Amino acid sequence: MPLAGGAASQRARELLEDLLDAQQRRDLASHGGFRVRTPDCLYWVPLRGAPSRTILDSCIVQRLCVHPDRRGGMPDADLAITYLMWISCAPGEFSMRANVAHQVRLPVEAMGEEDLVSIMRGSGTTTPRPSARRPTRGTPHASIPRRRCSSPTRRHGRQPVPRPPTAKERAEITASIREYRISLMARALRADFGHLLNNEGLTGLASRLIEARSAG
């Protein structure tokens, strides 16, 4: 006898939670999906939509296009179980059958598992907090602040004699340059990751990349 949609979804959800480990249950509760580790890949299986994966050796993040051959009215949680079983028990066969809808190459050496999960679950689609400042033209925007010229020599058309910056000014300049480099990097990353990360995420990634480069 067919069950109402809500009851079927509830049954499917209970079965899914029964099959997940503690970490996956936490993922599901907080992010509406869960991670699955295989020897070569880290997958993200959302409750709604197709899975994504990071191929760890080649630093490639892929959004997959895959579905059951016949859904037959299965609830979303049953789809997630389907992906969970195939990925964890037959990852090779799953890979052969799944199509890649989109892929990007990521510098994963600068990222931890949580960063990868965040990218795969598409944090870029989250609604920005109302308090967050809206960047100009939708791009992470930071520029070197202009200094007002207060030198009287400017009024007379003569070149001022440069004086060495103070320690405080040097620190300000360094911070401005860093901010500017981050904005440039974030803008460059936007082409590849704009659909995966929001502006805050792009800026964070750019910041980590620059720090990694400076350290390395």
Next chain:
Amino acid sequence: MGRIQILNSTGHTDVVWDQRERGSVLRAEREFLRLAKGGYVPFRRDEADDGAARRMIAFDPGADRILFIRPVRGG
């Protein structure tokens, strides 16, 4: 007690068997064959394996839980 769980529009359907009852084992085996013939793929999950799942080919009355899943294909 073993359990076959078939994913479908009701969430899932359970078929339970008791190893000590030959009749229920045969019913479960028949169901297993019917589902496999219908294109479903069986995965077994045993508590003794720490909940790890693996694909299976033939019915095993010693399995704790058998999940029947649809095959996947690229979109």
